[in-house]
Amino acid sequence: MTTTETAIKTGDTVRHIPSGETWVVAYVRPETNDLAWLGWPEGLARLSDCELVKSCSEEESLRWLRDMAKSKGARQHHAERELKRRGLA
Helix, strand or coil: CCCCCCCCCCCCCCCCCCCCCCEEEEEEEEEEEEEEEECCCCCEHHHHHHHECCCHHHHHHHHHHHHHHHCCCHHHHHHHHHHHHHHCC
């Protein structure tokens, strides 16, 4: 399954094709082809270089967003914007 076949969201698990690594998704920016993973160090990869391995539930995604909203940096800003967009902040 490719990124064009399904939307990847916070909390989903993806495989980064060039490295073969498996990541949990912090956030995606389809308009810039960026995907950020959870964990350290923070970083970005090309969304188009990733494939969905496992989709999480909306409840799990919301849990990740609420956790990230308590952090710092880009993850916090994304989570706050997404929670506001959903009317949950």
